[in-house]
Amino acid sequence: xxxxxxxxxxxxxxxxxxxxxxxxxxxxxxxxxxxxxxxxxxxxxxxxxxxxxxxxxxxxxxxxxxxxxxxxxxxxxxxxxxxxxxxxxxxxxxxxxxxxxxxxxxxxxxxxxxxxxxxxxxxxxxxxxxxxxxxxxxxxxxxxxxxxxxxxxxxxxxxxxxxxxxxxxxxxxxxxxxxxxxxxxxxxxxxxxxxxxxxxxxxxxxxxxxxxxxxxxxxxxxxxxxxxxxxxxxxxxxxxxxxxxxxxxxxxxxxxxxxxxxxxxxxxxxxxxxxxxxxxxxxxxxxxxxxxxxxxxxxxxxxxxxxxxxxxxxxxxxxxxxxxxxxxxxxxxxxxxxxxxxxxxxxxxxxxxxxxxxxxxxxxxxxxxxxxxxxxxxxxxxxxxxxxxxxxxxxxxxxxxxxxxxxxxxxxxxxxxxxxxxxxxxxxxxxxxxxxxxxxxxxxxxxxxxxxxxxxxxxxxxxxxxxxxxxxxxxxxxxxxxxxxxxxxxx
Numbered sequence: 001x002x003x004x005x006x007x008x009x010x011x012x013x014x015x016x017x018x019x020x021x022x023x024x025x026x027x028x029x030x031x032x033x034x035x036x037x038x039x040x041x042x043x044x045x046x047x048x049x050x051x052x053x054x055x056x057x058x059x060x061x062x063x064x065x066x067x068x069x070x071x072x073x074x075x076x077x078x079x080x081x082x083x084x085x086x087x088x089x090x091x092x093x094x095x096x097x098x099x100x101x102x103x104x105x106x107x108x109x110x111x112x113x114x115x116x117x118x119x120x121x122x123x124x125x126x127x128x129x130x131x132x133x134x135x136x137x138x139x140x141x142x143x144x145x146x147x148x149x150x151x152x153x154x155x156x157x158x159x160x161x162x163x164x165x166x167x168x169x170x171x172x173x174x175x176x177x178x179x180x181x182x183x184x185x186x187x188x189x190x191x192x193x194x195x196x197x198x199x200x201x202x203x204x205x206x207x208x209x210x211x212x213x214x215x216x217x218x219x220x221x222x223x224x225x226x227x228x229x230x231x232x233x234x235x236x237x238x239x240x241x242x243x244x245x246x247x248x249x250x251x252x253x254x255x256x257x258x259x260x261x262x263x264x265x266x267x268x269x270x271x272x273x274x275x276x277x278x279x280x281x282x283x284x285x286x287x288x289x290x291x292x293x294x295x296x297x298x299x300x301x302x303x304x305x306x307x308x309x310x311x312x313x314x315x316x317x318x319x320x321x322x323x324x325x326x327x328x329x330x331x332x333x334x335x336x337x338x339x340x341x342x343x344x345x346x347x348x349x350x351x352x353x354x355x356x357x358x359x360x361x362x363x364x365x366x367x368x369x370x371x372x373x374x375x376x377x378x379x380x381x382x383x384x385x386x387x388x389x390x391x392x393x394x395x396x397x398x399x400x401x402x403x404x405x406x407x408x409x410x411x412x413x414x415x416x417x418x419x420x421x422x423x424x425x426x427x428x429x430x431x432x433x434x435x436x437x438x439x440x441x442x443x444x445x446x447x448x449x450x451x452x453x454x455x456x457x458x459x460x461x462x463x464x465x466x467x468x469x470x471x472x473x474x475x476x477x478x479x480x481x482x483x484x485x486x487x488x489x490x491x
């Protein structure tokens with residue numbers, strides 16, 4: 001580097017000496033420039049020429065050039081020092097060619113995004129499915145596995161038999177296996193589960209699993225083409241604003257309106273997303289009746305990122321069917337509801353930590369003499385109901401959910417319409433549930449505090465407490481308080 005510096009200095013000095021060999025030519029050039037520049041400049045040049053000899057003029061010009069060269073040399077030395085500093089800062093990492101400037105350090109790569117929870121099973125919050133475990137599956141490509149293990153403790157007053165005041169059981173021991181990419185996808189849910197419902201006696205997890213939808217309650221194949229897909233198998237319902245299993249919902253127990261809705265049906269479902277519209281249409285067996293005569297559909301419109309309005313309709317398009325026998329001993333196919341028509345209007349607001357979802361529900365069961373053959377009233381009835389589902393997520397994993405709801409059936413004991421609620425014809429029911437929840441990583445802990453109050457109740461027709469021995473909902477109490485605790489892991 002020193003030799004290069006000396007070479008630059010000697011080269012510049014040589015250029016200056018060459019200028020000494022032609023003073024006359026420089027003088028002529030300046031004079032010509034002065035003449036072209038105008039009279040004032042010409043007079044000045046002439047005066048300078050007359051008062052100075054050519055030798056003095058050439059010596060002064062040379063000194064100016066030498067001074068300029070010294071200044072330029074100082075600038076070069078400054079640049080050289082800066083280049084040396086840059087070389088020493090980068091040479092330890094990457095050897096650089098000294099004739100090229102140091103390469104800029106590469107920008108730091110952005111941190112990889114954390115895996116997102118899967119969209120299935122559907123979750124209303126505040127719980128969320130665990131981060132999926134990915135496994136290679138040969139011709140199926142990559143499959144993802146999640147699951148839940150949780151237990152429940154439940155207690156209530158006014159039981160229908162002595163000893164029914166409290167229960168401890170497994171609420172979920174389920175695995176979810178799914179493929180979510182490509183034109184062929186699938187979802188399979190298996191294990192044990194419980195479905196506690198407000199205002200209804202608690203059932204053990206074993207009989208619930210075998211009596212409802214079996215150890216594989218939900219499972220379907222999915223064919224995808226752009227924004228359109230077809231699902232075939234055991235499908236979650238389109239009806240209502242609550243899902244079936246405890247972990248999917250804001251509250252542990254299902255509400256009064258949910259108890260009038262189908263939960264899982266076998267059939268085929270078509271789904272399409274077009275701009276702000278989401279459409280779904282299903283042909284299925286309604287309340288697991290094994291008769292494919294029910295049509296259901298939903299239309300959701302996303303007003304904006306925070307507001308959505310949904311309309312849902314479903315109903316039996318075939319003849320009235322009442323399922324009997326051991327297969328319906330739980331019963332998974334209630335006689336009236338399996339032949340009903342049901343309609344929902346749902347509004348959902350979600351922004352930041354707040355979710356609010358009020359919805360209206362109307363159901364109707366037509367009169368049919370077929371019911372008389374099974375000891376049921378042949379006179380139809382209808383219900384009107386409304387509920388508000390709300391949840392707010394606080395800091396540090398805490399959240400609070402509330403659910404006020406009311407439902408009323410038509411008719412009376414005197415006119416003998418269908419008993420749709422289970423508390424007698426023409427009765428109504430109000431319920432309020434509050435559910436605080438705490439989530440820490442995969443662990444969650446939450447509790448339900450709820451009350452159900454019956455309205456338009458006729459004593460002895462279907463209240464809480466002990467009535468006919470061993471027969472639920474034959475007591476005379478109109479209130480039931482219930483508490484539940486659920487804890488477990490989403491993995």
